[in-house]
Amino acid sequence: MNRRIIIVGIGEDGLDGLGARAREAIADAEILIGGERHLAFVPGSAAAQVSWGKDFEHGIAAIRTHEGKRVVVLASGDPLHFGVGVTLLQRFGIEALEIIPAPGAFSLAAARLGWPIAEVNCLTVHGRALEVVNLHLRPSGRLLILSWDGTTPGKLAAQLRTKGYGSSALTVLENMGGVMENRINGYAETWSADEVAPLNTIAVELRADVAAPVWSRAAGLPEAAFRHDNMITKREVRALTLAALAPLPEEKLWDVGAGNGSIAIEWLRLSPSGTAIAIEKVPTRVENARFNARELGVPGLKVIKGEAPMAFSDLTDDPDAIFVGGGLTAALLSACWERLKGGGRLVANAVTMEGQAALLAQRDARGGDLIKVAISREAPVGPRSAMKPSMEVWQLQATKK
Numbered sequence: 001m002n003r004r005i006i007i008v009g010i011g012e013d014g015l016d017g018l019g020a021r022a023r024e025a026i027a028d029a030e031i032l033i034g035g036e037r038h039l040a041f042v043p044g045s046a047a048a049q050v051s052w053g054k055d056f057e058h059g060i061a062a063i064r065t066h067e068g069k070r071v072v073v074l075a076s077g078d079p080l081h082f083g084v085g086v087t088l089l090q091r092f093g094i095e096a097l098e099i100i101p102a103p104g105a106f107s108l109a110a111a112r113l114g115w116p117i118a119e120v121n122c123l124t125v126h127g128r129a130l131e132v133v134n135l136h137l138r139p140s141g142r143l144l145i146l147s148w149d150g151t152t153p154g155k156l157a158a159q160l161r162t163k164g165y166g167s168s169a170l171t172v173l174e175n176m177g178g179v180m181e182n183r184i185n186g187y188a189e190t191w192s193a194d195e196v197a198p199l200n201t202i203a204v205e206l207r208a209d210v211a212a213p214v215w216s217r218a219a220g221l222p223e224a225a226f227r228h229d230n231m232i233t234k235r236e237v238r239a240l241t242l243a244a245l246a247p248l249p250e251e252k253l254w255d256v257g258a259g260n261g262s263i264a265i266e267w268l269r270l271s272p273s274g275t276a277i278a279i280e281k282v283p284t285r286v287e288n289a290r291f292n293a294r295e296l297g298v299p300g301l302k303v304i305k306g307e308a309p310m311a312f313s314d315l316t317d318d319p320d321a322i323f324v325g326g327g328l329t330a331a332l333l334s335a336c337w338e339r340l341k342g343g344g345r346l347v348a349n350a351v352t353m354e355g356q357a358a359l360l361a362q363r364d365a366r367g368g369d370l371i372k373v374a375i376s377r378e379a380p381v382g383p384r385s386a387m388k389p390s391m392e393v394w395q396l397q398a399t400k401k
Helices: 020-028 056-065 084-092 105-113 130-136 152-162 235-245 262-270 283-295 310-314 330-339 353-366
Strands: 005-010 031-034 048-051 071-076 097-100 121-124 140-146 169-174 182-187 200-207 252-256 275-280 302-305 321-324 345-350 369-373 376-381 384-389 393-399
Touching (some): 005 084, 020 071, 048 056, 056 084, 071 084, 084 097, 105 140, 105 169, 121 130, 130 140, 130 152, 130 283, 152 200, 235 262, 235 321, 235 345, 235 369, 235 393, 252 262, 252 330, 262 275, 262 283, 275 283, 330 345, 353 369, 353 393
Parallel strands (some): 005 097, 031 071, 121 140, 275 302
Antiparallel strands (some): 140 200, 169 182, 169 200, 345 393, 369 393, 376 384
């Protein structure tokens, strides 16, 4: 195989843990690129060494500068599991790469703990918000988490306590595979290690406290799951709306007139590999949407303070689906339709006559299906109770041909 860039996965045991092909690639390299920790494993190499530093772009520029030379990139464990290999694939393509993986942190941790890795949620908070863990909280289950640094376990323990998971067991595995390998055991509620070795992986056995809120990923979270100002799509309508939006992996949603962010947030909870942009003009709702995204485990939600369709001009990538839940007009629906990808879905809800007229105009001009949703909930009537109807919702569902 004659490819320009070779990515070698390497563990804390350094060269001793590598196979013959990986050793050969390193010995033959003219340029070695990696983190300071990785480069320290090959001090006697004759190759020029380039450190990533804090900016991957520096290393990528070095790869381009040395085009035609034998370039080897050193990476932690499995380069394609939350590793630098993903970035290099995106930049250069598999045709330019040879990838030689080593056992990664998840495999090493699972082997030490005796956890079947297919039954464990594996995630990373390296370079990501710690709140991504919230998406995976449930009364019982196991998580393996790649840390950002030595302070991550303490911060995670505090977050688990706040969310009602103080009884969860934590195991911190430091420097796995190296001479400094160590294990720290404890519980979130009593965790006292403010800082551990920078290279660590956290194993969590989830145990919810009795009063801990538990939120399913099924569409239609109760309104109590969100911080809101009563301007929120009701859970029954939200479930129907998300069914119509039909999120698929890696798809993008625009939530237009997003309010407190409930539709965009549930889109991401249903399809974590997808993306979503929430557009909202009211400042308090913008802050609510950002808060709700963090609390419900999807801090990657992009919330834009602005008014549609003017806000569309700053968005370069057209979406696979658009939901319009606020400020609905015929002009706004037309603007949304223009930006929607071919084959994309437009879903719009209206309760006012003006909004319903806009839905009819859109349907007549471009097709689609209209449904009417009528929801009643039990409410007290003096000493008794009765079903109290909510405002009827008209919903347009349309696919762009």
